[in-house]
Amino acid sequence: xxxxxxxxxxxxxxxxxxxxxxxxxxxxxxxxxxxxxxxxxxxxxxxxxxxxxxxxxxxxxxxxxxxxxxxxxxxxxxxxxxxxxxxxxxxxxxxxxxxxxxxxxxxxxxxxxxxxxxxxxxxxxxxxxxxxxxxxxxxxxxxxxxxxxxxxxxxxxxxxxxxxxxxxxxxxxxxxxxxxxxxxxxxxxxxxxxxxxxxxxxxxxxxxxxxxxxxxxxxxxxxxxxxxxxxxxxxxxxxxxxxxxxxxxxxxxxxxxxxxxxxxxxxxxxxxxxxxxxxxxxxxxxxxxxxxxxxxxxxxxxxxxxxxxxxxxxxxxxxxxxxxxxxx
Amino acid sequence: xxxxxxxxxxxxxxxxxxxxxxxxxxxxxxxxxxxxxxxxxxxxxxxxxxxxxxxxxxxxxxxxxxxxxxxxxxxxxxxxxxxxxxxxxxxxxxxxxxxxxxxxxxxxxxxxxxxxxxxxxxxxxxxxxxxxxxxxxxxxxxxxxxxxxxxxxxxxxxxxxxxxxxxxxxxxxxxxxxxxxxxxxxxxxxxxxxxxxxxxxxxxxxxxxxxxxxxxxxxxxxxxxxxxxxxxxxxxxxxxxxxxxxxxxxxxxxxxxxxxxxxxxxxxxxxxxxxxxxxxxxxxxxxxxxxxxxxxxx
Numbered sequence: 001x002x003x004x005x006x007x008x009x010x011x012x013x014x015x016x017x018x019x020x021x022x023x024x025x026x027x028x029x030x031x032x033x034x035x036x037x038x039x040x041x042x043x044x045x046x047x048x049x050x051x052x053x054x055x056x057x058x059x060x061x062x063x064x065x066x067x068x069x070x071x072x073x074x075x076x077x078x079x080x081x082x083x084x085x086x087x088x089x090x091x092x093x094x095x096x097x098x099x100x101x102x103x104x105x106x107x108x109x110x111x112x113x114x115x116x117x118x119x120x121x122x123x124x125x126x127x128x129x130x131x132x133x134x135x136x137x138x139x140x141x142x143x144x145x146x147x148x149x150x151x152x153x154x155x156x157x158x159x160x161x162x163x164x165x166x167x168x169x170x171x172x173x174x175x176x177x178x179x180x181x182x183x184x185x186x187x188x189x190x191x192x193x194x195x196x197x198x199x200x201x202x203x204x205x206x207x208x209x210x211x212x213x214x215x216x217x218x219x220x221x222x223x224x225x226x227x228x229x230x231x232x233x234x235x236x237x238x239x240x241x242x243x244x245x246x247x248x249x250x251x252x253x254x255x256x257x258x259x260x261x262x263x264x265x266x267x268x269x270x271x272x273x274x275x276x277x278x279x280x281x282x283x284x285x286x287x288x289x290x291x292x293x294x295x296x297x298x299x300x301x302x303x304x305x306x307x308x309x310x311x312x313x314x315x316x317x318x319x320x321x322x323x324x325x326x327x328x
Numbered sequence: 329x330x331x332x333x334x335x336x337x338x339x340x341x342x343x344x345x346x347x348x349x350x351x352x353x354x355x356x357x358x359x360x361x362x363x364x365x366x367x368x369x370x371x372x373x374x375x376x377x378x379x380x381x382x383x384x385x386x387x388x389x390x391x392x393x394x395x396x397x398x399x400x401x402x403x404x405x406x407x408x409x410x411x412x413x414x415x416x417x418x419x420x421x422x423x424x425x426x427x428x429x430x431x432x433x434x435x436x437x438x439x440x441x442x443x444x445x446x447x448x449x450x451x452x453x454x455x456x457x458x459x460x461x462x463x464x465x466x467x468x469x470x471x472x473x474x475x476x477x478x479x480x481x482x483x484x485x486x487x488x489x490x491x492x493x494x495x496x497x498x499x500x501x502x503x504x505x506x507x508x509x510x511x512x513x514x515x516x517x518x519x520x521x522x523x524x525x526x527x528x529x530x531x532x533x534x535x536x537x538x539x540x541x542x543x544x545x546x547x548x549x550x551x552x553x554x555x556x557x558x559x560x561x562x563x564x565x566x567x568x569x570x571x572x573x574x575x576x577x578x579x580x581x582x583x584x585x586x587x588x589x590x591x592x593x594x595x596x597x598x599x600x601x602x603x604x605x606x607x608x609x610x611x612x613x614x615x616x617x618x619x620x621x622x623x624x625x626x
Contacts, residue, residue, distance in 0.1 A: 006432025010421060017420035164416035172383055172410040173433040174402060328385070 003175050007183035011157075015191065025153065025191055029145040029199045036134065036141070036207070048109050051077045051086045054093035059118035061090075066109065081106075082128025088113070090121070098124045131295060135210035138203055139290035140263035142196055142222065147229050147257060147283050149192050151250045154184060154233030159246040162237075162328065171327035181322060185230050192226040213293030217300055221293065224310040225286030231317035232282060238324035257281045262288070285309050335397075336361040336480055336511050337382065342391030344377050344535075351377040352388075353535035359513065359528075361479075364506050366526030367515040368612070374535040375515040376413055379484050382513070383410055395480075406435060409478030411469045413485045413515075417457040423468055424453045427475060434476035447471040447501065463494035470501060480511040487521060499524055519612035529612075533620045543612060550618060551610035556583040556591060562601040570594050 015021055048066045053074055061068060069086060071077040080086045081098050087105040089098040090113070097113065099106040113121070161167045170180065203209060211218075236253065240246045260267070260274065261283035267275055278284045289306035292298035300307070337359040344352040352374045359365045367375045380386040382393055384400050395404045417426055427444075431437045444450055447467045452460065460468060466486060473481050483502070487495040502525055506512055516522055522529050523543050530540040539546055558581045567574065571594065572585040585591040588607060595602065 003433050006429055009432075010418060010425065010429040013425060014418065014420040161418075164419075165412070165414060166416050166418050168385060169410070169412060169415050170433075171385055172405065172408070172412075173430065174405045174435070175433050 004179045004183050007175065007180055008187050011183060011187040012190075014157075015187065021153065021156075025149055026195055026198070028148075029195055030202065032141065032145070033199055033203050033206070036137070036203070048088075048105055048112075049086045050109060051080060051089040053077060053089070053091040056092040058090065058092040058116075058121075060113045060116040061092075063112055063116060066112070078126060082126050084128070084130030084132075092119070092121070095119060095121050096124055097121045098126055101125050101127050102129065129210060129212075131210055134207050135295060136291065137264070138200075138207070138209045139294050140261075140287045141203075142199060143225060143261070143283050143286040143290060144258055144263045145199060146192050146196060146222070146226050146286070147254055149195065150188060150226060150229035151233045151236065151254050152247075153188050153191070154230050155237040155240075155246050155250050156243060158184065158234070158237035159240050159243050162241055162326075163243060165328075168328045177322060177325050177327075181234060181325065185227070185234070188230050188233075189223070189226055192230075193223065196222055196226075209294075211294050212297035214299070217298075217303075218290060218293045221286065221289045221303065221307070221310075224307060224314065225282065225290075228282040228286075228310045228314040228317065231314050231321060234321035235317045235324070238321050239326050257283045260284070261286075282310060282313050285313075334361050335359065336395070337513075338392075338394040338397075339378075339382065340392040340394075342378065342381060342393065343389045344374075344381060344386065345389045350535050352381070355391075355532075355535075355537055357530060357537070357540075359511065361511055362506075362509050363527045364502070364512040364514060364525050366522040366529040367513065367532060368517070368519065368522045368529050368616075369515075369532035370517055373532040375532055376484055377535075378532070379482055379513065379515055380412075383408065383482055385410075406476065407479045409473035409476060409481040411473040411481070411483045411486055413488070415469050415472075417465075417468070419458060421457055422454045423449055423457060423460070426457050426468065427471060430472045430475045436477060437475055438477045440475075443471050443474060446504065447474070448497075462489055463491070463497070466490060466494070466498060467501070470498075474505065478510065480513065481505065483512065483514045485515055485517065487516070487518065495521070519616065523612055531616060531619060538619050539615070546615060547610055547612070550615055552586050553584045553610065554586075554588050555606075555608045555610070556585055556588065556595075557581070557606040557608065558583075558595075558600065558602075559604050562604055564599070567598065567600070570598075 015025070050066055050068050051071045052061065052068050053071050071089070074091065077086070077089050078098055081089050081100050084100060084103050087099075087103060088109045091097070097110075099110050110123075158167075204211070232253070233250075236249050237246060240249070258264075260278045261281050262278070263283070267278055285306040289298075289303040289310075292303050292306075335358050337357070339355060339357040342352055342355040343350070355374075355378055367378065369375050377386060381388045382400075384404065393400055418429065421429065424440075427440055431440065444453065447470055449464075449467060449471060452464055457465075457468065470483070470486065473483070486502075487498050490498060499521070502512065502514070506525075514522075514525060526543065528540070528542050529546065530537045532538070539550070541549065560576070560579050560581055563581065567581065570583060570591065572583050572591055575582045575584070583591060592602070592605075595605075
């Protein structure tokens with residue numbers, strides 16, 4: 001325990017003094033977050049969107065400055081109203097319309113509908129908070145930051161130690177492989193969680209994103225996710241001696257993972273084999289679980305599959321990483 | 329010296345092969361507690377490989393290493409101190425932080441104040457370890473090797489690259505460690521250093537030990553002769569009637585003799601001018617040259 005704490009302490013000092021690691025670990029995620037804020041905070045277009053079901057006409061449909069979007073599936077369209085993706089849904093055939101009680105734009109469009117004359121339609125109310133792309137994106141960005149920090153942070157430090165002979169010197173002391181690796185893991189885990197919380201709070205202040213689920217559950221998902229990605233970093237760094245090679249391998253893993261884990265865009269509709277392959281990536285499960293909690297308010301049972309998968313992946317990576325680990 | 333000689337380290341038939349190279353080729357050694365043992369040889373002789381196998385850093389291809397009669401294990405790691413030839417220090421840490429890091433890895437540790445004092449680290453305790461001079465760095469590495477109050481210390485070419493003053497200071501330090509009864513295993517390619525510090529030496533060449541013993545014994549065993557050296561111009565005409573072998577080169581005449589008195593008498597009888605005559609004992613360099621047929625630093 002004393003040996004573990006000693007290495008942990010030294011590693012933390014080192015991290016704080018290593019300017020480039022500090023910049024990558026903390027400043028990069030913050031910059032990324034500010035970038036999103038600028039892109040997504042530029043305001044929506046002032047155009048009302050109304051969903052229309054059936055071909056039956058209505059004077060309202062002649063209104064100008066409203067975009068009318070035809071729908072076939074009524075329940076899917078209602079969900080869109082719930083999520084503020086359309087401001088109102090109208091079905092003249094059934095003489096009904098749906099609006100969201102929490103949507104200001106829905107309120108305005110309803111006034112226009114009533115003022116347009118024509119047959120009186122029956123009002124149906126739905127509720128639901130708006131889900132924007134940014135709300136969908138936040139869990140992905142949290143996971144992606146975590147992945148880069150884990151793979152590059154752990155990988156580079158250990159490979160650098162091996163390259164310059166610090167590991168060889170440590171091998172001559174009573175320090176065990178497990179103690180050494182555990183200290184590296186815990187140090188990086190603290191860092192990742194601290195940065196994730198910082199990014200989460202910062203994003204929430206600027207973007208006020210959706211969070212319907214339990215903070216504790218989200219915290220658990222992020223910890224498990226960080227552990228699985230750190231373990232993957234250990235696996236990469238188990239033997240490599242050159243930091244150029246380590247950097248190549250880390251890139252070769254992280255970039256496909258970033259693209260295929262559904263960080264930026266949904267993989268729904270992607271070919272089957274890509275979806276299957278994505279299941280092998282720990283980040284996919286982190287992003288899925290975080291999204292389920294934040295957007296759908298999922299409970300522990302609903303994400304138990306992701307939690308179990310992350311745990312198993314962590315154990316597997318750790319086991320192989322420790323087995324393969326070389327001091328020199 | 330201990331009244332009861334007891335062996336702290338025993339090495340039996342150690343081999344290390346790398347693809348295409350036999351780095352260490354059947355080394356056996358017994359090292360007694362409290363001695364300063366020197367491993368001497370040119371670069372590439374297998375000194376570092378031998379030491380790193382004993383330290384448990386490199387696995388031998390075959391052979392046995394016994395520390396206090398048992399294979400080196402956890403106990404050995406706790407009780408040994410190591411200074412590599414090229415030890416890297418963790419980046420971004422100061423001298424004192426580095427000492428504390430290594431101190432924290434051992435169950436037992438020397439008080440840092442004493443260590444800082446002994447190794448003279450006081451002036452640069454809060455300096456980044458990457459900004460130390462060669463001598464300062466070697467002293468810090470030695471302090472790290474001593475941080476667990478080891479019973480046995482390995483120093484792999486500790487003074488290579490130091491200036492003569494720093495080297496002398498380092499020797500003083502090593503003597504003070506030896507005075508506490510710590511066993512020291514030192515590798516060097518400086519004969520002078522081995523002669524100065526070591527109670528016993530083993531000379532290595534091409535992965536094998538070619539001679540072993542105390543420096544005095546080794547010299548005595550291999551050389552009963554002295555060298556007498558004269559400038560050529562001191563001799564008028566042919567040098568005759570000298571019963572010992574004569575070697576002449578570069579304006580010097582070298583006579584190898586087992587009896588200095590009679591050789592000088594013979595020279596006097598010849599009327600040789602003796603004011604520039606030198607008599608020299610054989611040293612380890614000569615020994616090495618004789619054993620291997622090559623210059624040590626070549």
